[in-house]
Amino acid sequence: MPWTEHRPSENFYRVLEPDGSIVSEPPDLDADELLSFYRTLRLTRVLEEKMLKMQHRGELSLITHSLGEEATPLGSAAALEPGDWCFPYYRQKPARLYWDEPPAGIIAGRMGFEPETVGEYIDSDMPVNFTTNYTPLGVNVTNAAGSAIVDAFTDGDAVSLAYIGDGATSEGDFHEALNFASVFDAPLVTVCQNNQWAISVPIQRQTASETFAQKADAYGMPGERIDGNDVLAVYEKSREAVERARAGEGPTLIECVTYRMADHNTSDAATVYRDDTEREYWANRDPLDRLEAYLEEQDILDDERKAEIRDDARASVEAAVDTVERIPKSDPSLMFEHHLHESSWKERHQRAELAAELAGENPFGDFTGDGLDGSTDSLAANSSGSSGSVAGGDPPSGTETEETNLIGAINRTLRQEMIHDERVRLLGYDIGEIGGVFRATESLFDEFGPKRVIDTPLSENGILGTAVGMAMRGERVVPEIQFMGFLYPAFGQFMYTLVKTYDRTGGSLEVPLTVRVPYGGGIKASEYHSESTETYLVHTPGVKVVCPSTPAEAKGLLASSVRDPDPVVFMEPKKIYREGKNQFRPNHTRSLTRRELSARAATLR
Incomplete structure (x- = not known):
């Protein structure tokens, strides 16, 4: 039986109503910047639609969507500057695309290519420092706190931005990260992307707090609560938090209230645990439709330009797929790379076993540690008396x-x-x-x-x-x-x-x-x-x-x-x-x- 959903309070900061009309002073963004937001939202939609089709054909592994949530990662990441650091989890494609990660890189990662292979065949020169996506939730925020502490102690200029979902705020890392950042007055901005579901568990089973933003009070830092489907509101409050952090005024927690329109990932079936009532409600608050209506009202966007942007997005994604399809499969031996800077006897031994298996030979013939060919290769052979x-x-x-x-x-x-x-x-x-x-x-x-x-x-x-x-x-x-x-x-x-x-x-x-x-x-x-x-x-x-x-x-x-x-x-x-x-x-x-x-x-x- 589906959960009874609790619709969150709309007691939050908003610039655009769901129909695109203005309720607060918009941030000072020119037409080109506003269009870059729109292009990123459109590109994200087209990319995820393509990846979903590829997943259904078995061409890549399971994928996660940001459908309906795109304004939160986009608006917050857009507030960063070159040289800043970003610690995302797996639902922040718009942030990566805004800062020029090639769509081919995102696709290749989900197709199982090793990062060395992706780096060899796909150029990526992102002005903001993005870590790889974190799958273990919450641990990225603690790493981001450490990154921010470096700037606090060295009078650095960089700001660190971390993302966390509503469910992951129950992890100890969330508490530890915010506590460390606050104690050391570190320039950390943490964005809680509250899409109200942690796979099948709703927010009322994650916290008894009225909001996630109010948790900031416990750490002595500002807490902001924003309409997470309003990209202008997210950008405005994120920019303020980033500016405070850069000025040495410490960390901020931002809660962006949004909704997970899609399944958790392609192995999930949300219909098992929730009904369509809330989904229909949130569909009328779509971030792309909202921004589009605003840009049309401001005479920045018309039908011709919309079609041009959609066509550009489709062409970009198709070109990305073509690029990835030409990449050769990763060499299996890459599994041994970049664990340590030097090799060890165990690594060399395992490499030899893999080579034997790939050659159709018995990889399990070394019972003494002397090597498959009988030559001694052990720590003792690399030792000296003293x-x-x-x-x-x-x-x-x-x-x-x-x-x-x-x-x-x-x-x-x-x-x-x-x-x-x-x-x-x-x-x-x-x-x-x-x-x-x-x-x-x-x-x-x-x-x-x-x-x-x-x-x-x-x-x-x-x-x-x-x-x-x-x-x-x-x-x-x-x-x-x-x-x-x-x-x-x-x-x-x-x-x-x-x-x-x-x-x-x-x-x-x-x-x-x-x-x-x-x-x-x-x-x-x-x-x-x-x-x-x-x-x-x-x-x-x-x-x-x-x-x-x-x-x-x-x-x-x-x-x-x-x-x-x-x-x-x-x-x-x-x-x-x-x-x-x-x-x-x-x-x-x-x-x-x-x-x-x-x-x-x-x-x-």
Whole structure:
């Protein structure tokens, strides 16, 4: 039986009535800009109609529509400027098209081409920085908060815009993102595209709040509620929010009230859970029809120009389809690209298995790890002994060396790297003035200040999510998770974004990030303070896992981790934080890919 729908209040900002008549002062846009809105709306409709036909023919996978909701992503994204950042989910095609993403790129992505293949055959030079579409809902907003925090701390000019649906406001990432953005006064604009349905679940099962905009009050930020089918209203209020953010006045939450006219996607059947009454009501509030009526009234649009714009859209989409149909299938070996910047034995082994399978041979004949052809290719073959009394080899006479325990080596290395690269930022809770619960960051807050040693709200998922967003912007971020057992709440961000961003973007976005995690037992700690979850980590593609056993290793490996372009989890055995000391050169580093064995370990091998 279908849900009883609750029609939302129309207590919101509106410029155009559903019939296109004016009720508020329109934004200052010239005829060319207004026509660019209309062209984008029309192009979106034509593109989605074509993609739906292709999906029905089995030419591409399932697709989502923005039918009836196009004004929300279009009007908000149009308020951005070149150099800004946008973090969309899967219902913002109009935003991408407005900022010149080729329709061929959108089609190719849904046809299963790898991003490397799309980039090779389809030119795209978008003036606004768009991330790939996020499917795990809510995590994009936390990354966007991290992006915005970078501009807050560096006095940057960019604004970060994130989209979220009404259903995804129930995710913890939504709360964490808005909380972090507000605490750090970051230039983030979050648009809630309230289409009133999260697949089959209506808004009354998402929140007991009267509106989504009022949730902004809890975070000490402005909240705006807008007619989401009025592109001029969306643009006007989004422009105001973007201008506030750019002026250093902090984040804004915007609720755009719209309606999902189509099924959730092509695997859904909305008739199972809702009737047509509300759909008919909202069909009379169509954003394209509304803008069209206004432009006709303003003598900007006539029948001839409408036909011309429709024909241009159809020609553009057909040309896009022709382009995509000429693209060769992605090489299956591309599945191995852009997980890490270097290859590993496991990757080379899997590549060999794939090559054997494609050649019609048995891919499962290597039972020893020596390779399908019997040649040894293992970590041991890429290792070297190291028996010097001083890490890094015995220095020339008179060369300065340091001696400290493991926790001291970590502290000194963090300081060294912060001096070496001003992009290095530490974040976590309790890491500031008290120097962390194990004193790993002691004195660094006093030396480098609160914008580089960042005490955060208590949220592991928020810490990791904002750190990923900061790393996307080129910062060298070192988040601390206070105990390894506290990493569990952050596994969403870990799996969705930290380990997959480099791969999902075809190598266009790096995440140079080192997660410091004290781990293990031996200190008589309580539950969840003695976890050793490295098994989860080492079986996850897209991350390097490092665990030092001596102060010298900690010094060299941590320095190399911070400088590495890939995500690294740096596991710190807290039982030996203060056991034993090593000597090492001040700038000592150790390779993360070349295995160096101590003299004792070499004898055990």
